[in-house]
């Protein structure tokens with residue numbers, strides 16, 4: 001029987017790449033994000049390969065997360081792998097100029113979204129004594145950079161939440177991994193710069209960033225090691241990056 005992976009933020013970037021890679025490796029998929037049409041397209045692409053269930057969902061909505069995860073079709077209900085990937089950065093202003101609304105959105109998505117999804121899926125994993133939570137943190141959670149203020153802090157939360165989950169889950173076979181990617185070429189910068197494609201493009205100019213499939217390969221790897229092994233964290237950067245995300249010239 002195929003194992004089930006539930007991926008949040010599967011409509012683009014790392015999440016969509018994880019869907020493709022895990023489908024290739026024989027997983028069946030529950031794909032979630034807000035953009036239902038993107039999920040439907042990915043489902044059409046992958047469904048010849050593996051069963052796919054899609055769920056249009058905003059991870060900031062605790063009740064919707066709990067209700068939809070509790071009412072998955074029976075054949076998808078036992079989630080073996082939760083990839084907490086949905087997330088975003090908004091703005092790159094210094095703290096004294098940043099928008100409180102952007103800060104709230106980042107905390108609601110990157111912190112509370114991860115909490116809500118984890119809380120909804122974990123009881124089943126513990127009851128079955130089987131499962132794996134893979135959180136997508138960021139090098140921005142450990143390495144400072146100008147304008148990284150709240151985004152980086154949300155990823156520091158993800159790092160420590162991952163460690164603390166392991167403490168709570170000691171004595172069970174449920175695994176937790178925090179993956180901390182460096183700069184990667186996805187829709188991340190388009191979102192951060194609110195559709196300013198020129199600004200977003202500058203992030204990747206003159207360098208070679210990670211690609212979504214690079215992160216998907218790591219997710220597939222941490223999920224494939226022997227059940228006794230917990231890969232606690234993986235920090236991964238482009239060979240062209242050695243510390244915090246590259247600052248972008250805002251002028």
Ligand SMILES: NC(=O)C1=CN([C@@H]2O[C@H](COP(=O)(O)OP(=O)(O)OC[C@H]3O[C@@H](n4cnc5c(N)ncnc54)[C@H](OP(=O)(O)O)[C@@H]3O)[C@@H](O)[C@H]2O)C=CC1
Nearest residue numbers: 009011012013014034035058059086087138184186187188
């Ligand atoms: N790209 C990078 O350089 C790095 C990214 N990361 C992290 O990787 C993760 C994936 O980002 P990446 O693939 O790069 O960026 P993308 O913008 O390509 O993907 C982000 C995904 O998150 C989903 N999402 C955002 N907000 C919500 C929400 N409220 N509810 C549900 N889904 C949501 C989006 O779907 P939709 O809009 O359809 O809801 C989309 O599928 C994020 O957590 C990001 O912080 C970490 C390190 C580096």
Ligand SMILES: CC(=O)[C@H](N)C(=O)O
Nearest residue numbers: 138140181182183245
């Ligand atoms: C490394 C990331 O999370 C992101 N690309 C950023 O610029 O902060």
